[in-house]
Amino acid sequence: MGSVLDTAPRLSKFTFDGEPFAVAEDFAPWAALTAQSQPDQSILDACMNDKEACVVPSLVRFRRMIELARELAPHQQLSLVHHYFNGTEWTSDTRDTWSTPYHTAFTKMGDCEDIALAKYQTLRSLGWPADRLRVVIGWDGEEKDWHAWLAVRDEGQVYLLDSINGLQRPSAYSYARFVYSISDQGVWDHAPNYVPAGKKADQRMVPERAARIAATEGQHNKGVLR
Amino acid sequence: MKKAIALSIVAAFATPAIAMAQGDKNSEIRLAKLEEIVVTAEKQQPAGYQPDAATAALLAEIEKAK
Secondary structure, eight states: OOOHHHHSOBGGGOOSOSOOSBOGGGSHHHHHHHHHHHHHHHHHHHHHHOGGGOOSHHHHHHHHHHHHHHTSOHHHHHHHHHHHHHTSEEOOOTTOOOOOHHHHHHHOEEOHHHHHHHHHHHHHHTTOOGGGEEEEEEEETTTTEEEEEEEEEETTEEEEEOSSSSOBOGGGGTTEEEEEEEETTEEEESOTTOOOOSTTTTOOOOHHHHHHHHHHGGGTTTTOOO | OHHHHHHHHHHHHHHHHHHHHHHHHHHHHHHHHHTTOOOOOOOOOOTTOOOOHHHHHHHHHHHHOO
């Protein structure tokens, strides 16, 4: 069993090639997200149909973002959704619950996979097909932590959307490795020789971050409907 | 003879089914391992970061929504 740095490909080499090895619904975090998405979506739909049903200012702004995005060309849509969710305040969830886009839009709080998932679901709702989007999970060599990106295929190019900065090509991510990716179409195993060693596998978290995570642990459900 | 033919037919159908079941089992094991990865990287947009002008204008309009 090797380290993720030895056994996983560099994120700069990411492509949409290959076949999924499992259906997404068999992956527990995705299944939980899907189950929660149904009741959340009905609240979001009510807000989209009638501004008065948007119970908090953050949802009014989300609604406006969708209105504007619907009028844009796909690449501009991508930029708007990306930057809108990059305005999310970082908070950690060591339970690693994958939040629905409604939850992230409502709280404007979340961590990297919440942001990637919110972009994924929002772009899907704007009509982007699942085969052009993939949530990618990998190791960030700069942060020395597990990270999530959204991979997008647009106009023949692949972009990796981070929770910071603008739209980037995979070549910008030579410092990161990717292990698996997921979409409505399934789960892809990009590093089959890598075996996670357990919870927080490979994580060499700096003490300052560990302290911040402990401090934000209680905040994650603050002001949240569930 | 008939018994041998019947057995070979059963085997022909059973072998892919067993292989498929083994594949499913392997997939389940791999999924369970991947679920052990807990994603917590702290990467937040730096304060003052500005997207392209067109997107920035749209974000400003969104902020005004009430």
